[in-house]
Amino acid sequence: MLDGNDLKSVRKNAGISQTDMAKKLDCDRRTIINYEQGVCEPKASQLFRWLSACKVDLKPLASQLQHFKESIFVLFALPFISPEIVSAGYVGVVALCVLYGLFRQSVNITQIAMMFCVIYTFEYLITALITSELKSLEASKYLVANSHFTFQICTSILAVFAFKNRVSISIYILESTKVTETFFDNMATWIYVYHTFIAVLLAIEYTIDYKYNIKHLSFIYEHFEKFAHAAMILAIWLLIAMIICHEKELKNGNSQC
Incomplete structure (x- = not known):
């Protein structure tokens, strides 16, 4: 999971201000500050919007999530396998x-x-x-x-x-x-x-x-x-x-x- 410093670093590297990020996420600037200071964590949907706004390639992350879901499926399926x-x-x-x-x-x-x-x-x-x-x-x-x-x-x-x-x-x-x-x-x-x-x-x-x-x-x-x-x-x-x-x-x- 990305922490506040990671989110801040990604945002700065993309050249996006806290105010602009707040607009992109449909929230106030105070929420952005809280995310970056670790006061609270963004929801999964907000995190994806944050990374998308910063032009971060989400394909590797999506692939990892897919593999994780497949692994979970196998674990749940094992008890039902003959x-x-x-x-x-x-x-x-x-x-x-x-x-x-x-x-x-x-x-x-x-x-x-x-x-x-x-x-x-x-x-x-x-x-x-x-x-x-x-x-x-x-x-x-x-x-x-x-x-x-x-x-x-x-x-x-x-x-x-x-x-x-x-x-x-x-x-x-x-x-x-x-x-x-x-x-x-x-x-x-x-x-x-x-x-x-x-x-x-x-x-x-x-x-x-x-x-x-x-x-x-x-x-x-x-x-x-x-x-x-x-x-x-x-x-x-x-x-x-x-x-x-x-x-x-x-x-x-x-x-x-």
Whole structure:
């Protein structure tokens, strides 16, 4: 947001007096002075008229507002998107990163992207299978939920171990000298530390609610999908950052990503 000094500077650079600006905005000179001294802020419509009068190009600002509105729309739309669509989209993007790593012959990107893809797909399919089997056996809701949560926690802990020891495991299994530890390994580890923490809180909250019927303990349960989506976004951001880093290093004649 522009402050009073910015408004004053823009007006002076345009060669417009306070009196003339007051006429352009259909207000008195005292209002202009208050705007420039920070006593009050102009409404959005007044601000646009101010900038327009000073011949300021509003296209970049309008573009930013459009992107902001689109981002807000996406945020509001996420809760209504089917989990299956979100899962397919996530796996699809990560799979593209795997293909990039193979094409660019980046062992680190290929491995980290493949680990994200395999861990998520494995967890998604097995939890769905466990839930389906327990329901077919008419198991209690508590047993179904806790089995689901326990498997998620175990998978997340294994993922933390896998990312923490990716290099040593790769060297032991593949005997490759191209595998190197990067800054992104630690970030991937912390993503699953976060996921483990949320899953543990979910299990505790659900157990307390189920056993003691404390209904106000449902925050994690009600928003778990959003927390999971946050982890997905972090994973995708990490892979994109690795790709950008790799491209820059290729231009410089080396590659550590």
